[in-house]
Amino acid sequence: MSARGAVNDKTVNAARIMAQAFPDSYTTQLVEKLLRHSHFFRDHPDLQLPLLEEAVDAARRIKETEPTWPGLVINAISRHAAWLQAQGRWPEAMDVFAELERYRGLQSRLERHPGSRIDTDLDGWATALEESGRRAEAVELWYEAFEFERTLSYSAGLPWTVLALTDALEALGRFDEAVAVFSVLLESRSERRPDPCGLVHLARIHQVAGNHDARIATMHQAAAALSNLPEHGDDGRVLSFRGFYFKHFLVCSTRADEPQRSTGEPDHSYGSYWWSPGLRLRFHAEAERLLAEASALPHGPDRVIRHRRALVRLASALMEYRTRHRLAEPFDEGVYLAEQAARGGSEAAPELLARALLDRAQYRATCQDFAGATADFGAALDLVER
Numbered sequence: 001m002s003a004r005g006a007v008n009d010k011t012v013n014a015a016r017i018m019a020q021a022f023p024d025s026y027t028t029q030l031v032e033k034l035l036r037h038s039h040f041f042r043d044h045p046d047l048q049l050p051l052l053e054e055a056v057d058a059a060r061r062i063k064e065t066e067p068t069w070p071g072l073v074i075n076a077i078s079r080h081a082a083w084l085q086a087q088g089r090w091p092e093a094m095d096v097f098a099e100l101e102r103y104r105g106l107q108s109r110l111e112r113h114p115g116s117r118i119d120t121d122l123d124g125w126a127t128a129l130e131e132s133g134r135r136a137e138a139v140e141l142w143y144e145a146f147e148f149e150r151t152l153s154y155s156a157g158l159p160w161t162v163l164a165l166t167d168a169l170e171a172l173g174r175f176d177e178a179v180a181v182f183s184v185l186l187e188s189r190s191e192r193r194p195d196p197c198g199l200v201h202l203a204r205i206h207q208v209a210g211n212h213d214a215r216i217a218t219m220h221q222a223a224a225a226l227s228n229l230p231e232h233g234d235d236g237r238v239l240s241f242r243g244f245y246f247k248h249f250l251v252c253s254t255r256a257d258e259p260q261r262s263t264g265e266p267d268h269s270y271g272s273y274w275w276s277p278g279l280r281l282r283f284h285a286e287a288e289r290l291l292a293e294a295s296a297l298p299h300g301p302d303r304v305i306r307h308r309r310a311l312v313r314l315a316s317a318l319m320e321y322r323t324r325h326r327l328a329e330p331f332d333e334g335v336y337l338a339e340q341a342a343r344g345g346s347e348a349a350p351e352l353l354a355r356a357l358l359d360r361a362q363y364r365a366t367c368q369d370f371a372g373a374t375a376d377f378g379a380a381l382d383l384v385e386r
Helices: 002-021 022-043 043-061 073-087 092-101 107-112 122-129 135-151 156-169 175-190 196-208 214-233 236-253 278-296 301-318 322-345 348-367 372-384
Strands: none
Touching: 002 022, 022 043, 022 073, 043 073, 073 122, 092 122, 122 135, 122 156, 135 156, 156 175, 156 196, 156 236, 156 372, 175 196, 175 348, 196 214, 196 348, 214 348, 214 372, 236 301, 236 348, 278 301, 301 322, 301 348, 322 348, 348 372
16 A cells, blocks of 8 residues: 555544544545545455445435535445446446435435535446446436536536437437437537537437438538538647547447347447446457458458447547547548448448448548548538438
C-alpha cells in the first residue's frame, strides 16, 4: 500500500470510530471514505470487496433527511454491483442492482443537492438490464432519466441519456419513439450547427423502420450539414466530440450484424455510454479474430459484413485524436471489399457499398478531410437514391 493509502486506512479507521459514536453526524463521512479507500485496491479485488460491502451497509443507515441521501446509497450499491460484474458474477450483481428499485423517481432530490450527484444516477443499472436482455425495463429507467434531464435548465447528462434511450427503443422496434427521442438531441445541437454524423444515424433508423422517404430527406440534410463544416474552424474539443459521436453511432449500427450471445452471457449494450466492467474490453478484443475470419472468406457480402464488425471494434478503441489516423487503412479496406462485392452482382451489395462509403465519409470528416468526405457522401447518396 502506498503512503497515501496508509493515510487513508488510518482515516477510515477514525471514521469508523466516529460513526459508531455519533452515527447521525459521521455515517455519511464513513461511506465516502470507504468508497474512496476502496479505489486503492482496484487491482486487488479480494481486498476491495469487504470495503464495498461495508460501505453499502453503512449507506443504508444514512437518514433520508441527509443531503447525501439517496445519492450516496445509490453510489455504494452501484459500486458493489460493478465489482460483482467485473468478477463475472452477473446473477449476484443483478440481485444487488435490484435494491435500487426503491430509489427510482428521486432524481429531483439529487438535483436539490448538486454535490451528491456524482455517480448517483441509475445508468449502471439500466445498462446492466439491457446487457442482460431486459431491454424493456432498461427503457423505463432511461425514460425516467430523460424526462428529468429535460426539466433542467442545463444538463450535461442529457446527450448520453438520449443516445442510450434511442438505441434501446430501436432494438425493441419502437422506431417512432426512437426518432422522437433522438430528435431532441439533434434540435439541442442545431443552435450551434447540424451534426452530419447524427443525421446519418437518424437516417439509418428511418431505414431500419422502412421509411425510405424520411431516410432520403435526412441524408440530404446530412449532406448539407457536411458541406458547411469547412466554413467553421473547429477546435480540438469540437473534433473530440465529433469523433466520440461517430464511434458511438458506428457501434450502435453494428447490432443487426452481430450474432446472438450464448444464454446467460451478457450482451454488449451498444448504445450506452456506461458499459459494464469488462464488456468494452471484450468487444475491442474481438477485432483481431474478426479480421482474420474476414480475410479467409471469398469476396462477397459476408466478407464485407465480417470486416465491418471488426472495423467498428477498432474504431471504438482507436477513435481518439492521437490514434484515429490508424483507422484510415481499415476504412479504405471496407470500401474496397464492398466494391468487390458490388462487382459480384449481389443484391445486397449496393447498400453495403453505400454504408461503407458513409462510414468513411464520416471518418474523413472527423479528420477534417472535407473534400474526401464530401466525395464519399455524394457517392453513397447516389447509391441510396437509385
